[in-house]
Amino acid sequence: MYESMFSKGLIDLKNKSASPNELFDSVASVAHEKGYASQDYEKGLEDRESKFPTGLIFPSLTLALPHVDPEFIVKPFIYVVRTDTALAWKQMGDMKPMSTRNFLFLGIKEPSKQVGLLAQIMAAFKEQSFVDSFLRTVDTNKMYSLLTDQFTKISMN
Structure with a gap:
């Protein structure tokens, strides 16, 4: 099931990173320590x-979907991060500057499933009621429930 991609241990809604490199270091440390990602x-x-670049601009929020090639992934995951301050990012496709506080780090082992996963994420973030709930949610358990309720259709293993 798709919800197995989410883990309460991979939800950080109060990340203190002040730059993309700090954010990558923070996420990589936890993902590696918990056995989801390689040392590299x-x-x-x-x-x-x-x-x-992986930045996306939706009507009510900006979001980035950083991901890597499959050889860096030990087991599939989606790591949800919200930073305390907006970080400078670049948009997917045209590389134009943007900023965001919202990140879904996609740990994909099966490249063939990436398109389906991205389609699901795009569809969800086009639904205003989901976006409102996502932005309002500050509790890890509630975020986990919101995401696992929303994303139940794709198997990522």
Whole structure:
């Protein structure tokens, strides 16, 4: 099931990172320590994001979906991070500058499932009621419930 991609231990709604590199370090440390990502995951994030930015602008929020090549992933995950301050980012596709506090780090082992996962995420963040709930949620358990309720259709293993 898709919700197995989420873990309460991979939800950080009060991240103190002040730059993308700090954020990558923070996320990579936890993902590696918990057995989700390889030791080189941080470098993989930095390299991929510099070549293929992942920022998206929706009507009511900005979001980034950083991800890496499958060799950096030990087991599939989605790591949800909200930073205390907005970080400078680049938009997917055109590389125009933007900023965001909302991140879904996608740990994908099966590249063939990436398109389906991205489609699900795009659809969810186009639903205003989901976006409102996502932005309002500050509790880890409630965020976990919101996301697992929303995303139940795709198997990522």
